[in-house]
Amino acid sequence: MRFLLTDEQREFAHALDGMLSASGTPAAARAWAAGDHQPGRALWTRIARAGVFGLAVPEQHGGSGLLPVALALSFQELGRHAVPGPLVETVAAAAFLGRLGADAQAGEWLPRIAAGEAVLSLCAGAGPDALEADAADPAGYVRDADAADPAPYALDADATDRAPYALDADAADAVLLIRGDTVSRTDTHGPVQSSLDPARRLARPLDGTVLARGPAVTAAAVHAVEVARLLTAAQSLGLGRALLAATVSYVRQRTQFGSPIGSFQAVKHRLADTLIGLEFAQPLVHAAALALEAGAPSAGREVAAAKVAAGEAGYAAARTALQLHGAIGYTEELGLSLWIRKARPLRDAWGTPATCRARVLTG
Numbered sequence: 001m002r003f004l005l006t007d008e009q010r011e012f013a014h015a016l017d018g019m020l021s022a023s024g025t026p027a028a029a030r031a032w033a034a035g036d037h038q039p040g041r042a043l044w045t046r047i048a049r050a051g052v053f054g055l056a057v058p059e060q061h062g063g064s065g066l067l068p069v070a071l072a073l074s075f076q077e078l079g080r081h082a083v084p085g086p087l088v089e090t091v092a093a094a095a096f097l098g099r100l101g102a103d104a105q106a107g108e109w110l111p112r113i114a115a116g117e118a119v120l121s122l123c124a125g126a127g128p129d130a131l132e133a134d135a136a137d138p139a140g141y142v143r144d145a146d147a148a149d150p151a152p153y154a155l156d157a158d159a160t161d162r163a164p165y166a167l168d169a170d171a172a173d174a175v176l177l178i179r180g181d182t183v184s185r186t187d188t189h190g191p192v193q194s195s196l197d198p199a200r201r202l203a204r205p206l207d208g209t210v211l212a213r214g215p216a217v218t219a220a221a222v223h224a225v226e227v228a229r230l231l232t233a234a235q236s237l238g239l240g241r242a243l244l245a246a247t248v249s250y251v252r253q254r255t256q257f258g259s260p261i262g263s264f265q266a267v268k269h270r271l272a273d274t275l276i277g278l279e280f281a282q283p284l285v286h287a288a289a290l291a292l293e294a295g296a297p298s299a300g301r302e303v304a305a306a307k308v309a310a311g312e313a314g315y316a317a318a319r320t321a322l323q324l325h326g327a328i329g330y331t332e333e334l335g336l337s338l339w340i341r342k343a344r345p346l347r348d349a350w351g352t353p354a355t356c357r358a359r360v361l362t363g
Contacts, residue, residue, distance in 0.1 A: 003286070005073070013073045016050055020081040029338050032084035033198035037171045040084050041119070047083070048116020056094040056227070061110035066095060068227070072234040072289040079238030079314075079346070082338045084199040086121045086168040088231045088350070093120040093176050096224035100183075102212055109174075121175045123166040123205060124225055124350075165193060165202040167349075175205040178221045184208045197341045226303050228350040230292060233285050233307040236314035236346045240278050243317040243339050247271065247324050254326075267324060274320045277313035284309045304351065304359035311347035311356075318343030 005013075023046060028039040047053070052074045057063025064070075071091065078087055094113045097106045112118035166175045169189040177184050186208025193202040248271060251262035261267050288306035291299040318340045322329040325336065347353065 003283075003290070005069075005286075009070060009073055012051075012070065013077055016047075016052070016074060016077045017080070019046060019050060020077060020083065023081075025081045025083050026335050026338055029082050029084045029199045032171075033201070035170070035192075035201075037085075040171070043083065044085060044119065045116045047078070047087075048114070052078075053091065053094070053116060054114040056091040056098075057110045057114040058098050058106075061098075061106060061114065063094075063110065063114045066098065066227075066293075068230060068289040068292040069286070071227075072230060072285055075231040075234035076238035076241075076285075079235030080242045082199075082239065082242070082342060086119060086172060088228050088235065089121045089123075089167050089172075090119055091231060092224045092228035093122040095227040096122060096176065096178075096183075096220045099220040099223045100212060100216055101220075105185075105211055118174075119168075119172045121166045121169050121172040122224060122228070123164055123175055123177045124221060124228075164204070166205045168201050169203040169205055170201055175208070176211075177205050177208065178217065178224075181215065181218045182210060182213045183217050183221075184210045195345060197345045199338070199342070200345050222300075225350060226292060226300055229307045229356070230285070230288055230303045232346055232350045233281075233288070233303070233310035236310040236343070237278065237281055237285055239339055239342055239346065240274075240281075240310070240314035240317035243314075243321040243336070243343070244271070244274050244278065246336055246339075247274075247317075247321045251324055261324070270320055270324065274313075274317050277309075277316050281306065281309035281313040301360050301363060304356040307351055308353050308356045308360070311353060315343045315347045 023043055024039075025043065028043050031038070032040040051064070052071075054063040055065075055067045055071045055074065057065075059065050075087070090113060094110055097109055100106070109118055109120065113120065166172070166177070166189065169175050170192055173187075175186050175189065177186060184207070186205045188206040188208070189203040190206065191203065193204075195202050248262070251267055251271070252260050254261050256264075262271075284302070284306040288299070288302040291302045296302075321336060322340055325334070328334055329336065329340065331337065351359070
C-alpha cells in the first residue's frame with residue numbers, strides 16, 4: 001500500500017485549487033443560497049471538465065472508475081473553496097448506481113454525471129445518515145445532533161413518518177430516495193427548509209417511481225454511504241484548512257495594545273490546537289480512502305474514524321476562526337461566514353460523530 005501521494009495526484013489537486021481560486025466560488029455560494037443556481041451550475045460544469053465527477057463513474061459509462069483517493073483529494077479542494085451544491089450526494093449516487101448494477105438507470109445517469117450534465121441528490125432515508133440534524137426549526141434553532149434523544153435525527157416527533165430531507169432537491173435533476181431495501185426516484189419535493197448553512201438547501205422529496213428492491217439495494221446503499229462519509233470528511237478537512245489559513249492571516253494584521261494578536265500566547269495555543277486536529281485528521285482521511293479503494297474489510301470503520309476526526313477538526317477550526325476574528329466573525333458581510341456556517345452541517349451530515357464512533361467501536 002502506497003501511503004504517500006503520487007506526483008500526478010499532487011498536480012491534480014494543485015490544478016483544481018487554481019481553477020477554483022479563479023472561479024469566484026464565494027459569489028456562486030451566495031447566489032446558490034438565494035436560490036439562483038445558474039452560477040453554481042456553471043461552476044459545476046467546470047469541475048466536471050476537470051474530471052472530478054468522472055472519478056466516481058465506471059469506465060464503461062465514460063468515467064475513470066471509482067477512485068476514492070483522487071476523489072478525497074478533489075473534495076478537500078472543493079471544501080477549501082466552499083463550493084455549493086450536492087457534490088457529495090451526486091458522487092454517492094454515482095457510486096450507488098454503479099454498485100447496484102441496474103443497467104438502465106446506470107446508462108441513463110452515469111454518463112451525464114461524469115460530463116457534469118446531471119445533478120442528483122442521494123437521500124439515504126431516516127436514521128443516522130439523514131440530514132435532519134442540519135435543519136433549523138422556524139425560530140432558527142438547530143437541535144444538537146449528539147444530544148441524548150430517542151430521535152436525534154428528527155426535529156419533529158413525527159419526522160420518521162415523513163420523507164427525510166434531501167440536500168438541494170430544488171437544484172437537482174432527480175432525487176434518489178433509499179428506504180430500507182427500496183430505492184425510488186422523484187423529481188418533486190416539498191418546501192425548501194432553512195439550514196445552518198444557507199447554501200445547503202433542504203427539502204423533503206415527494207413520492208416517486210420505485211426503481212429497485214432487494215438485497216442489492218441494501219448492499220449498494222452501504223457502499224454509497226461509505227463513499228459519502230469519506231468525501232464529507234474530505235470536505236471538512238479542506239474547509240478547516242481554509243479557515244485556519246484565513247485566521248492566521250487575520251491575527252497577523254489585527255493589533256491590540258500595539259502588537260499583533262497573533263503574538264499573544266493564548267492565541268498561538270488556540271491556533272496550534274486547531275492545526276494539530278487537522279494534521280491528525282489528514283492521514284486518517286487518506287488511509288480511509290486507500291482502504292475503500294482496495295475494498296478492505298476494515299474500510300467502513302476507517303471511513304467512520306476519518307469522518308469523526310475531520311468533522312470535529314473542521315468544526316473546531318470554525319470555532320477558532322469565529323473567536324479570533326471577534327465581532328466581525330458574526331457578520332454576513334465577512335466572506336469567512338460562508339465557511340464558518342458550513343462546518344457543523346458537514347460534521348453531522350452522513351453520520352454524526354456519535355454515529356461514526358459507534359461504527360468504529362462495533363466493527
